[in-house]
Amino acid sequence: DIVYVSISGFGENGPYAQKPVYDPIVQAFSGLTTVQAGADDRRPRLIRTVLPDKLTAVTAAQAIAAALVGRLRSGKGQHVRLAMLDAVLAFLWASDMGAQTYVGEQVSQRTAASFIDLIYETANGFMTVAVMTNKEWAALTRALECPQWLEDSRFVTPALRDQNIDARLEMTQEVLKTRTTEAWLARLEAAGVPCAPVLTREQVIAHPQIIASGILLESEHPTAGRLRQTRTAARFEAPTVIRHGAPHLGEHNQEILSELGIARETIEALRRRWLIGAEVPR
Amino acid sequence: DIVYVSISGFGENGPYAQKPVYDPIVQAFSGLTTVQAGADDRRPRLIRTVLPDKLTAVTAAQAIAAALVGRLRSGKGQHVRLAMLDAVLAFLWASDMGAQTYVGEQVSQRTAASFIDLIYETANGFMTVAVMTNKEWAALTRALECPQWLEDSRFVTPALRDQNIDARLEMTQEVLKTRTTEAWLARLEAAGVPCAPVLTREQVIAHPQIIASGILLESEHPTAGRLRQTRTAARFEAPTVIRHGAPHLGEHNQEILSELGIARETIEALRRRWLIGAEVPR
Numbered sequence A, B: 001d002i003v004y005v006s007i008s009g010f011g012e013n014g015p016y017a018q019k020p021v022y023d024p025i026v027q028a029f030s031g032l033t034t035v036q037a038g039a040d041d042r043r044p045r046l047i048r049t050v051l052p053d054k055l056t057a058v059t060a061a062q063a064i065a066a067a068l069v070g071r072l073r074s075g076k077g078q079h080v081r082l083a084m085l086d087a088v089l090a091f092l093w094a095s096d097m098g099a100q101t102y103v104g105e106q107v108s109q110r111t112a113a114s115f116i117d118l119i120y121e122t123a124n125g126f127m128t129v130a131v132m133t134n135k136e137w138a139a140l141t142r143a144l145e146c147p148q149w150l151e152d153s154r155f156v157t158p159a160l161r162d163q164n165i166d167a168r169l170e171m172t173q174e175v176l177k178t179r180t181t182e183a184w185l186a187r188l189e190a191a192g193v194p195c196a197p198v199l200t201r202e203q204v205i206a207h208p209q210i211i212a213s214g215i216l217l218e219s220e221h222p223t224a225g226r227l228r229q230t231r232t233a234a235r236f237e238a239p240t241v242i243r244h245g246a247p248h249l250g251e252h253n254q255e256i257l258s259e260l261g262i263a264r265e266t267i268e269a270l271r272r273r274w275l276i277g278a279e280v281p282r
Helices: A023-030 A032-037 A051-074 A084-096 A134-143 A147-151 A158-163 A165-176 A181-191 A201-206 A208-213 A253-259 A264-272 B023-030 B032-037 B051-074 B084-096 B134-143 B147-151 B158-163 B165-176 B181-191 B201-206 B208-213 B253-259 B264-272
Strands: A003-008 A078-083 A119-121 A126-129 A195-197 A216-221 A225-230 B003-008 B078-083 B119-121 B126-129 B195-197 B216-221 B225-230
Touching: A003 A051, A023 A032, A023 A051, A023 A084, A023 B126, A023 B195, A032 A084, A051 A078, A051 A084, A051 B051, A051 B084, A078 A084, A084 B051, A084 B208, A084 B225, A119 A165, A126 A165, A126 A181, A126 B023, A134 A147, A134 A158, A134 A181, A158 A165, A181 A195, A195 B023, A201 A208, A208 B084, A225 B084, A253 A264, B003 B051, B023 B032, B023 B051, B023 B084, B032 B084, B051 B078, B051 B084, B078 B084, B119 B165, B126 B165, B126 B181, B134 B147, B134 B158, B134 B181, B158 B165, B181 B195, B201 B208, B253 B264
Parallel strands: A003 A078, B003 B078
Antiparallel strands: A119 A126, A126 A195, A216 A225, B119 B126, B126 B195, B216 B225
16 A cells, blocks of 8 residues: 655656656756747757756655545555656646647747746846736836827737737836836836846845745754755645754664564664664764 | 635735736746846846746645645645745755855855756757766767866866866867767767757657657547647556546536536526526537
8 A cells, every 4th residue: 555656757668768867858858948948949948947856856746645645545555657757748738838739730830938028127137027917008008107008009909919029028128227126116016017026046035025925944954054944835724844854864764664663683783784874863 | 624725926924915926927036037047147037938837736736635635634624825936936945045045154146057058059959968977977978089088187076077067068069069969869878878859849749759658648629629738747557538628618517516506597597697607518
């Protein structure tokens, strides 16, 4: 009744099944580097976080929980298989593989995704602004003091604004350059326009919203010192605590092997022969 | 005993709790655009897939499965809360927030992540190569016919290769330019060097490995036609089938409301008054 998950790079079958794999290999092979390039004919680009590695971990956690639900219902465990490549493809499909979704229909290669331009330069830095609905568009024209944009025939519907995206983003950029990020955030927030400052990593941990949300937890690690980490993203009704830090190699040998019913003398013998890692004293 | 998940943008507390949010807003606010830029002092860049939107969905699926395990054990449901911002921060933390992990220690701003350069140009396109261990490094020098690199004091250990990454990547790039992607893939694969072609979206669906893995399923949608989609990434022992396509608005009204014990006449009355969407005939 064990739930067991095997994780592979390319899957367990096929010509690539035995190939060694690192995160960028999966990025290149899955189409993710083409997606990041924006169009098929541009230079492919890597995502600069190990997305395949980490997404596979999140997907594995979901699969384990689902298999545990299955076991609680049926009494039976199972062997679940997960490939990094599959995790990335399933992630990309809905939003980035539209041209590959309709079987047999020819669809020309994707043109550049436009939202790369939603990072705007201001008088003193960068910010982002994203408007979709007519109400948000009207609010933006007010906040930017450009009421004439509301009359512009290129921008009267969401579809037209999407079609004329280059003109729209350039015009928005020109206006945003004239004031500071702080000034624009105040104006845009007051008008109800979706916007945010672009934060660096150091700014993230100091921002009042991050502090209020409680996403960052501090804890004392016996050897590493005081650590700042995130709690689990989902908040369950039971409070989230960090019970202990990452264990040292072999730290829980005694505990786990005893639980499995292995005699203390056997554990000692394994340790003496260096077949299991030694515990590091706290 | 209901399991109920609420998803918000910035969380339910704090100054940003009520702010409208789209995917790029979370990218900018979470530090993700700085991570993609590579260093704090470079122009922030968006990830060109809606990572916060989709990661929040995957995280919510995990949370729901975990809450279902909880309910099967305790008999009680719960209200789970999840913020897009928290999902992204938890995702970034382990690999990209190292400088923010040790509380109270000053760490200089992160320098450029180097793996952006792991996409190499070849004589006819692009490919990726990633070597970490000494064994892989030796294999690369053989495949590239550059045995002198093995003697180079800048590259004798993984730590030194990391330190001298610019020189190493430039030298690798120069050699890779001299042959086609296909020629290099054959040589590097034979030598056991982790490598892969960079695939465009159209190439992904046609690649023998993708076909062998069975990640892509075709199905007939009653109104949309024949569709190509991914199965779930994790393979459970029960086979994955696509039972039906995305429903039309109101398609399952009758079924769901009947299951909830609502009388047929009441459902009809709701429909006549347009309080629930009409079913679209298949």
